[in-house]
Amino acid sequence: MMKERCGAWSRGKLLLGALLAIAAALLAMVWGFAMQNVRRPRLGPPAAFPDHLFMPFAARNDQGQTIRAWYASGTPGLGTMLLCHGHGVDHTNLAAMVDFLRRFGCALLLLDFRAHGASDGEYTSIGLYEWADLRGVLDEARARGFLATGTALAAYGRSMGAATLINGAARLPEIQAFILESPFAELRLIGGRDFARLTGLPDSFLTDVGFHLISWWTGIPYLDNRPVAATAGFGERPVLLIHDTLDPRATRADHDRLKAAIPQARELIVPGASHVQAHQVASTTFETTVIGFLRDVGFPLP
Known part of the structure; x- marks a missing residue:
């Protein structure tokens, strides 16, 4: 019984670790996507x-x-x-x-x-x-x-x-x-469309997270x-x-x-x-x- 409990606990920790890793990866992706659009964007050479x-x-x-x-x-x-x-x-x-x-x-x-x-x-x-x-x-x-x-x-x-x-x-x-x-x-709507189009992920709360993060970082209230x-x-x-x-x-x-x-x-x-x-x-x-x-x-x- 003790071994079964220890095994379940270990599997739970692994699952939690995996979920945290996925969350961290998603957060990093959202942060990177948002910042590349507000920090002196470079999307092409001058014409x-x-x-x-x-x-x-x-x-x-x-x-x-x-x-x-x-x-x-x-x-x-x-x-x-x-x-x-x-x-x-x-x-x-x-x-x-x-x-x-x-x-x-x-x-x-x-x-x-x-x-x-x-x-x-x-x-x-x-x-x-x-x-x-x-x-x-x-x-x-x-x-x-x-x-x-x-x-x-x-x-x-x-x-x-x-x-x-x-x-x-x-x-x-x-x-x-x-x-x-x-x-x-x-801007929130076009941001959601761009996020979905360029990442393949649906517009979701992640878009809002991205806006809140860059607003916190830059002091610019993008959602306004x-x-x-x-x-x-x-x-x-x-x-x-x-x-x-x-x-x-x-x-x-x-x-x-x-x-x-x-x-x-x-x-x-x-x-x-x-x-x-x-x-x-x-x-x-x-x-x-x-x-x-x-x-x-x-x-x-x-």
């Missing part, structure tokens, strides 16, 4: 970019971080477009948008968000606080004479850049019109990143929402929630496009819709 067109400059955000930015002048009397890149890339990822908008004579203003590209910062808030980077860049651009008083200013953002514009709309009153491609409604709750910041300013139908990250449900929360928003649905690929897949439709939207809202174009 080819027409640097010769741009004047580089630097601004500071509310954290004292240096934010690198680039300005290209346009045809006098026309408007300026602010272009906001997504997560894990930098301003060079917007080269195709630069080529498109330069054909219409727009002045262009781009930046690398914190913890991306040439800008300072170790951690990204994935669109929650990056509006302060925009605030710093716009103020510096105005101080340098790039944005004269009365200059029409519109903004295009994709994914994290779109979320940044939504979260910061109330603090960026000089932006007169917004073009938002693949914005997410809540809910652009759908910040849409009142647009007021009555015009918005164009662009959804890519094959997007596994910012889904049609996200788009529909945001559309319902922004009554004045127009929409462009691009069949066959994946995340932030609308221009690549349907360039003519994309460009015609964007230019038509800008003209309709009074943005000066030729």
Whole structure:
């Protein structure tokens, strides 16, 4: 009897040890997955970019971080477009948008968000606080004479850049019109989708554990990143929402929630496009819709 009890106890300890090892492995995987997405993410090399067109400059955000930015002048009397890149890339990822908008004579203003590209910062808030980077860049651009008083200013953002514009709309009153491609409604939801897609594990409490861990480590409340709750910041300013139908990250449900929360928003649905690929897949439709939207809202174009 004693031997049987000892054997059962040993098997119990082995089982407990195995469960603890599995839990530790899962925790390590969640931690690694979460941290690689917030600690200066590196998801690809810079794209080819027409640097010769741009004047580089630097601004500071509310954290004292240096934010690198680039300005290209346009045809006098026309408007300026602010272009906001997504997560894990930098301003060079917007080269195709630069080529498109330069054909219409727009002045262009781009930046690398914190913890991306040439800008300072170790951690990204994935669109929650990056509006302060925009605030710093716009103020510096105005101080340098790039944005004269009365200059029409519109903004295009994709994914994290779109979320940044939504979260910061109330603090960026000089932006007169917004073009938002693949914005997410809540970071928690897109995080769960990414975790499931990239690990093969279902979205579960592990996603929440990951968010709580990185929030504890960085001091950034990632679960507060809910652009759908910040849409009142647009007021009555015009918005164009662009959804890519094959997007596994910012889904049609996200788009529909945001559309319902922004009554004045127009929409462009691009069949066959994946995340932030609308221009690549349907360039003519994309460009015609964007230019038509800008003209309709009074943005000066030729």
